[in-house]
Amino acid sequence: MRALLLLLVPALLFSQPARDTCVECHTAMDGAIQRPALLIKDDVHIANGLSCADCHGGDRGSDDMSVAMGKAKGFVGKPSRAEIPQFCAKCHSNPDYMRRYRPQQRVDQFELYKTSVHGKRLAAGDQNVATCVDCHSVHDIRAVKDGKSPVNALHIPDTCGRCHADAKRMAQYGIPTNQLEQYRTSVHWNALSKGGDLSAPNCVSCHGNHGAKPPQAESVSAVCGSCHVLFQQLYEKSPHQAIFSAASGGGGCTVCHSNHGIHQPSTAMLVGPNAVCAQCHDKSTEGANAAEKMAGWIDTLGASLKHSEDVLSDAERYGMEVSEAQGRLADGRENLIKARLAMHSFQPEEMHKPILAGMAIADETLRAGQAALKEKDFRRLGLAISALFIAITLAAIWLLIRRIEANGSGYLDTPAPK
Amino acid sequence: MTAKITHWLDDRLGLSAIRELAAHKTVPVHSATRWYYFGGITLFLFGIQVVTGTLLLFYYRPTVAEGFDSVRFIMTRVEFGWLIRSIHSWSANLLIFAAFVHMFSVVFTHAYRRPRELTWASGIILLGLMLGFGFSGYLLPWNQISYFATKVGADVAGSTPVIGPAIARILRGGNDVGAPTLTRFFALHVMVLPMITAALVALHVILVQKNGMSTPPWIPLSRVRQMKFFPNFFLREVMVWYGALAVLGALAAIFPWELGEKADPFASAPKGIRPEWYFLAQFYTLKLIPSHVGFIEGELLGLAGFGVVAVAWALLPVWGVNRAGEARTRLVTGAGIFLAVYLVVFTILGYVK
Numbered sequence: 001m002r003a004l005l006l007l008l009v010p011a012l013l014f015s016q017p018a019r020d021t022c023v024e025c026h027t028a029m030d031g032a033i034q035r036p037a038l039l040i041k042d043d044v045h046i047a048n049g050l051s052c053a054d055c056h057g058g059d060r061g062s063d064d065m066s067v068a069m070g071k072a073k074g075f076v077g078k079p080s081r082a083e084i085p086q087f088c089a090k091c092h093s094n095p096d097y098m099r100r101y102r103p104q105q106r107v108d109q110f111e112l113y114k115t116s117v118h119g120k121r122l123a124a125g126d127q128n129v130a131t132c133v134d135c136h137s138v139h140d141i142r143a144v145k146d147g148k149s150p151v152n153a154l155h156i157p158d159t160c161g162r163c164h165a166d167a168k169r170m171a172q173y174g175i176p177t178n179q180l181e182q183y184r185t186s187v188h189w190n191a192l193s194k195g196g197d198l199s200a201p202n203c204v205s206c207h208g209n210h211g212a213k214p215p216q217a218e219s220v221s222a223v224c225g226s227c228h229v230l231f232q233q234l235y236e237k238s239p240h241q242a243i244f245s246a247a248s249g250g251g252g253c254t255v256c257h258s259n260h261g262i263h264q265p266s267t268a269m270l271v272g273p274n275a276v277c278a279q280c281h282d283k284s285t286e287g288a289n290a291a292e293k294m295a296g297w298i299d300t301l302g303a304s305l306k307h308s309e310d311v312l313s314d315a316e317r318y319g320m321e322v323s324e325a326q327g328r329l330a331d332g333r334e335n336l337i338k339a340r341l342a343m344h345s346f347q348p349e350e351m352h353k354p355i356l357a358g359m360a361i362a363d364e365t366l367r368a369g370q371a372a373l374k375e376k377d378f379r380r381l382g383l384a385i386s387a388l389f390i391a392i393t394l395a396a397i398w399l400l401i402r403r404i405e406a407n408g409s410g411y412l413d414t415p416a417p418k
Numbered sequence: 419m420t421a422k423i424t425h426w427l428d429d430r431l432g433l434s435a436i437r438e439l440a441a442h443k444t445v446p447v448h449s450a451t452r453w454y455y456f457g458g459i460t461l462f463l464f465g466i467q468v469v470t471g472t473l474l475l476f477y478y479r480p481t482v483a484e485g486f487d488s489v490r491f492i493m494t495r496v497e498f499g500w501l502i503r504s505i506h507s508w509s510a511n512l513l514i515f516a517a518f519v520h521m522f523s524v525v526f527t528h529a530y531r532r533p534r535e536l537t538w539a540s541g542i543i544l545l546g547l548m549l550g551f552g553f554s555g556y557l558l559p560w561n562q563i564s565y566f567a568t569k570v571g572a573d574v575a576g577s578t579p580v581i582g583p584a585i586a587r588i589l590r591g592g593n594d595v596g597a598p599t600l601t602r603f604f605a606l607h608v609m610v611l612p613m614i615t616a617a618l619v620a621l622h623v624i625l626v627q628k629n630g631m632s633t634p635p636w637i638p639l640s641r642v643r644q645m646k647f648f649p650n651f652f653l654r655e656v657m658v659w660y661g662a663l664a665v666l667g668a669l670a671a672i673f674p675w676e677l678g679e680k681a682d683p684f685a686s687a688p689k690g691i692r693p694e695w696y697f698l699a700q701f702y703t704l705k706l707i708p709s710h711v712g713f714i715e716g717e718l719l720g721l722a723g724f725g726v727v728a729v730a731w732a733l734l735p736v737w738g739v740n741r742a743g744e745a746r747t748r749l750v751t752g753a754g755i756f757l758a759v760y761l762v763v764f765t766i767l768g769y770v771k
Contacts, residue, residue, distance in 0.1 A: 319672075319674040319676065321493040321500065323677065323679070324494065379500075379671040383667055383668055383671040383672070387668070390660050390661075390663065390667075394657050394660055394661070397653050397656060400653060401654065404650065410645060411447070411643050411644065411645055412643065412645075
């Protein structure tokens with residue numbers, strides 16, 4: 001045992017990292033052939049102990065180019081665009097291999113890719129569609145969680161937009177190229193880019209990533225419903241479900257909310273010149289009247305809660321203790337949310353319960369705020385009256401002192417203590 | 419009838435002796451007489467604390483589950499509860515301020531000289547007790563700010579050399595601020611500290627009566643007139659107390675003491691957490707000291723420094739006079755100005771930064 005240790009210690013002391021002649025030689029070259037060797041230092045595969053030869057084959061330990069890049073050593077060189085998905089899948093579809101590095105990593109990317117529009121078109125011979133490297137980059141592939149990765153949640157819209165916002169590239173497919181532009185006006189983009197909420201939806205949240213394709217009309221509500229669960233449940237039971245599903249060019253939620261440019265919803269969607277309801281429901285019809293009624297309720301509750309909030313804030317500014325009422329106001333806001341949610345049943349009576357509950361809370365908190373302000377006035381009046389009494393008392397004491405001391409009484413000329 | 423009752427009481431309580439004392443008590447009248455009022459203001463505010471604190475006890479519940487809600491109940495449901503609680507909180511702060519002014523007036527008028535060494539020492543201990551009242555009372559509403567400020571305070575106390583960890587454990591009743599801390603702070607605030615304070619206040623006042631009020635050394639005694647305490651000075655003192663009461667009422671009515679949010683030990687500490695203003699100077703000093711000075715921990719060095727200064731300050735009657743018992747006026751006034759400027763400047767810096 002001791003002898004073995006004696007042999008091991010010098011081996012450990014003098015051991016050096018394995019050479020990589022691929023990087024060494026390509027770094028010394030110029031132009032495009034040098035680029036991979038320069039990029040590879042940031043690659044997640046290299047960070048996990050892999051090398052060029054693990055993808056491209058060959059012998060990274062040999063100085064002899066014919067050996068290092070020889071077929072005998074399994075060198076396969078650069079794959080064609082059509083071969084790329086299969087090339088990556090050699091490892092990424094192999095659970096046993098992937099388990100060594102990322103035990104929780106999925107291994108179905110290639111299977112999904114084959115079902116995607118990209119995958120199908122590639123299989124059909126279209127070399128213009130996205131393959132793995134178009135999204136993940138190549139030779140400087142970073143982990144998805146890495147903020148610099150093109151497939152990090154923050155960069156997904158730009159990565160997809162690189163092709164899908166390119167009118168020239170998309171011309172042959174006849175699909176619009178304004179999705180990115182519209183998405184950047186949406187609440188989802190605001191949440192992602194300004195709010196820093198990485199869970200906010202980006203392109204892949206709705207379209208899928210490796211299996212990317214546009215959601216069909218009947219699956220749109222399921223796509224939105226994967227986050228907006230309760231909205232979907234109500235919508236599925238509503239009379240609009242059947243009608244919207246049959247709509248051409250999309251359906252479900254997108255009929256009213258659009259798809260990529262989803263804006264903050266408001267009652268202006270129900271009534272007014274830009275109302276989406278008015279696109280189908282003519283004025284004075286039952287549907288238009290219901291929309292008007294629901295908008296009125298929501299606006300009234302919203303305004304009432306805002307008024308209560310302002311009055312409570314006023315009271316708080318004067319130092320009044322109104323935290324209990326402010327806590328109650330949160331329940332009122334919850335009812336407003338419930339009312340907005342209930343609207344998706346498109347049955348006004350479904351909204352009535354949360355609206356009434358919310359209005360009761362708005363009224364209760366308003367009274368609490370007004371009482372606090374009244375109490376503030378009472379306190380100040382009390383202060384003024386007591387200040388007056390104190391002033392009168394002070395004046396009376398001062399007069400008493402003057403009377404007592406009128407003839408010098410109370411003062412002695414004996415020496416003071418040291 | 420009244421005479422009969424008076425005579426009966428006099429027979430048993432010896433009222434005539436008290437009357438005699440009151441009749442002969444005098445106050446020197448000179449340019450620094452106004453500083454005498456601060457002792458009275460401090461005593462008056464302490465009385466306010468005792469009365470309002472007792473009233474708060476009727477409703478306050480010293481538990482983690484009910485502490486915050488009971489204070490909120492006092493502020494919102496109890497008739498004039500807001501006034502009592504706000505006056506208690508404002509008065510606590512004004513009391514500490516008045517006690518500091520009183521202490522510095524004693525320093526600058528050199529009233530610590532023989533035979534008032536014990537009056538000075540009892541006063542210094544009382545000031546420490548007032549700070550103890552402030553520290554323990556601050557936690558009782560069990561709100562977010564007080565919870566985290568107490569954590570910081572207990573940690574600082576825990577850095578004291580040798581005995582620090584034991585002090586911190588005793589203060590907290592465990593390794594962290596929690597339910598045991600609240601109950602023991604409550605016990606300290608309403609029982610332990612008041613009993614010690616009551617005894618020391620009695621001693622302090624008796625010593626003031628016994629030795630009389632000191633005249634500053636720069637005023638020739640032959641030129642100082644005396645004013646009778648009863649009723650001349652006492653009436654003036656009542657005027658000052660009334661004034662203080664008006665200020666307290668105004669502060670309570672216009673700026674009711676905030677309650678904040680209920681303490682949540684799992685929440686992250688609020689930004690810019692800092693102790694009450696009367697601990698800010700020391701807090702800011704500790705922040706300025708590097709983590710290590712040589713081989714000594716910075717915080718340890720700071721605390722040791724505070725300890726040395728506090729002991730030296732308590733021993734002022736020893737080093738502040740010469741062999742003849744005369745005040746070393748330049749030295750003491752210089753030290754007093756230095757300490758006052760340090761406290762004011764560092765308190766402001768601690769508040770601003």
